[in-house]
Amino acid sequence: MDFDHTIISEADLTRLLPTCQRCRRLRRKCDTNLPACRLCQKGKAECTFFDHALQQTLPRSYVHSLLTRLSRLRSVQATVNGSDESLAAQPIAPHEGNASIESSHLEPPHNEWGTYTSELSLDKHFIIEHANPTCWQFLGSSSPYALIVEVLVHAQAKLGSIVHHPDYAGPEFWLNAQSTEVGEPLQPRAAPSRAEIEMLVDLYMSTSNQLMVFFDPEDIALDIDIYLRHHGTNIKYLSGKEAHQFFRVAMICAIASANKARHHSIYDTESIAYYAEGLQCVEEVTSDISADALQALLLLIVFTLFHPRKGDLWKLLDFACRLSVELNYHSETNDEYEDERSRRKRRSIFWGLYCVERTMGQHLGRPSDLAEEIITTEYPASLNAATLADPESLQLVLTSHYYRLTYLRSEIFRELYLPAVAPNLSRNWYEQSLEHILSWRRELEFINNPLGMGSMTCDIGLDSSICFLFQPLLLRALAATKEPMLGPEVTEVIPRESYHSAVKVVEFYDKIFRGAEGTPWGMYPITINSAHYLQQAAITIMAHCLLAIDGRLPVVTFSRELSGDAEGPVDFNGIHEISGTCLILLNTLSKKWAGMVGILDIYKSLQAKVLPIMMRSGLG
Numbered sequence: 001m002d003f004d005h006t007i008i009s010e011a012d013l014t015r016l017l018p019t020c021q022r023c024r025r026l027r028r029k030c031d032t033n034l035p036a037c038r039l040c041q042k043g044k045a046e047c048t049f050f051d052h053a054l055q056q057t058l059p060r061s062y063v064h065s066l067l068t069r070l071s072r073l074r075s076v077q078a079t080v081n082g083s084d085e086s087l088a089a090q091p092i093a094p095h096e097g098n099a100s101i102e103s104s105h106l107e108p109p110h111n112e113w114g115t116y117t118s119e120l121s122l123d124k125h126f127i128i129e130h131a132n133p134t135c136w137q138f139l140g141s142s143s144p145y146a147l148i149v150e151v152l153v154h155a156q157a158k159l160g161s162i163v164h165h166p167d168y169a170g171p172e173f174w175l176n177a178q179s180t181e182v183g184e185p186l187q188p189r190a191a192p193s194r195a196e197i198e199m200l201v202d203l204y205m206s207t208s209n210q211l212m213v214f215f216d217p218e219d220i221a222l223d224i225d226i227y228l229r230h231h232g233t234n235i236k237y238l239s240g241k242e243a244h245q246f247f248r249v250a251m252i253c254a255i256a257s258a259n260k261a262r263h264h265s266i267y268d269t270e271s272i273a274y275y276a277e278g279l280q281c282v283e284e285v286t287s288d289i290s291a292d293a294l295q296a297l298l299l300l301i302v303f304t305l306f307h308p309r310k311g312d313l314w315k316l317l318d319f320a321c322r323l324s325v326e327l328n329y330h331s332e333t334n335d336e337y338e339d340e341r342s343r344r345k346r347r348s349i350f351w352g353l354y355c356v357e358r359t360m361g362q363h364l365g366r367p368s369d370l371a372e373e374i375i376t377t378e379y380p381a382s383l384n385a386a387t388l389a390d391p392e393s394l395q396l397v398l399t400s401h402y403y404r405l406t407y408l409r410s411e412i413f414r415e416l417y418l419p420a421v422a423p424n425l426s427r428n429w430y431e432q433s434l435e436h437i438l439s440w441r442r443e444l445e446f447i448n449n450p451l452g453m454g455s456m457t458c459d460i461g462l463d464s465s466i467c468f469l470f471q472p473l474l475l476r477a478l479a480a481t482k483e484p485m486l487g488p489e490v491t492e493v494i495p496r497e498s499y500h501s502a503v504k505v506v507e508f509y510d511k512i513f514r515g516a517e518g519t520p521w522g523m524y525p526i527t528i529n530s531a532h533y534l535q536q537a538a539i540t541i542m543a544h545c546l547l548a549i550d551g552r553l554p555v556v557t558f559s560r561e562l563s564g565d566a567e568g569p570v571d572f573n574g575i576h577e578i579s580g581t582c583l584i585l586l587n588t589l590s591k592k593w594a595g596m597v598g599i600l601d602i603y604k605s606l607q608a609k610v611l612p613i614m615m616r617s618g619l620g
Helices: 010-015 021-026 038-042 060-080 099-103 144-159 194-206 217-230 240-260 266-279 291-306 313-326 340-364 385-389 391-416 427-442 453-481 496-514 528-550 575-592 594-617
Strands: 048-051 056-059 124-129 132-139
Touching (some): 144 594, 194 240, 240 266, 291 340, 291 528, 453 496, 453 528, 496 575
Antiparallel strands (some): 124 132
């Protein structure tokens, strides 16, 4: 059977849309336009309909976003297959007729950023297995690996051979991940002391649980007795509440041990042992539709952030997002019987999941399963006089404030990175997006921030978001300058702010890796997300060095607040010190996650060639 003929078209899908709630209430004839019917557009009202499968009201704009996403995915597939089928895959709303097909042949207007290249795509596809060249891994242009590829291509073209031994391990994700299936019964293991368990639970609560607030400390304290009672027994036969209690403590100890292992290597073994114990009842704790099951998935997700090969992180996130929607955590229920503690817990769980899912999606350049159009859940906390008085509560408020930045980054991601063809956005768009990020940060200026998990996350969030925002400009600049001659239509620019923010990200993680045990710096969790931020910052610095050596593109300031009155080339004062720090940190990451040794080799090779040239050119 020809599979293509079994797929219903977007036009047919839109014709199946039910009458919107407003037209039904007014007893008017409703059309199937997207993102809203004509009557709702005219009345400036939200066009919504009731979805019987999800048992909730959805806006038509959500359907429109799904169709747009489908179109982008088909366009990417057509590009990979080397065909021109992407035009046929564009969504056609019934009220647009053939106009959308005709307009798809038109190029967008020229702006001050240069000529729009209709075939330009900055997304990358990597071969997962050299023995099977048909097995690919997609990494979008927001991924640090997309920037690494452009830096390498540019360096190879301008400086000659860079990497002499390319047969290194690939990116450390979950490409060869183990599943969370129950293995062979564990060898008997001495029961840890209550003091040890309480120490690990306290460490988790003061670190990971402040960044993603999934649990109430009072609830976990009651679970420790159950864990100690059943340790060493046939755990896989536990059921119901006790299975959840045992699993929670085992996984919390596994996560805390993974964090503590940076200071005491023995905890690496302890982390895996606790994880293996928890896996004995993983099927029982994830088999139902409940808040406890969602929390179990979240614990697996957090553990996998420390050990990417111990689970399929992308699938776990997908399951957790689906379950959160089924539990209606994504919306405010207005349930008058819901007490404040339950309401706060629901909001914290949803936004913690949202933050992890969005961050991983942006590191990989992939769309999200939690569309903003259906989210109405309020943030778990807000800045006010009461919350600012207590230092511990303040850290949780700052974490909630970081969730707002994640939402803002998601809006930027959808417009800047999701289109299958790289958009050529105006300078004004970048300036406004940067201003939104800075406005978010200004809200914290009046607070005397004590050092803690929340404040540190906001600090790293600011500079990593600036690198994230300006990465497409670096990608375009690198692609343009790899050619010996610049065409007259090339007007790409180099964003000054991304270099200085990348330096701050490296300095931030240098403090974390050097942090003493028991201090906020020494307790801050180092996960696969940390590795992505650090890699992106290190390669951003190297990209600026290569572009400075080329010297043909202008450096542009996007914010006087960040750059002052600086004009002309980037000041690379201290580049040798910061590049050396990058090398040390990447080396540390490669020891923690062996699959990242390739990035270390690439950076080492680039540094050896680029820094001497900068010195001879008077740039460093």
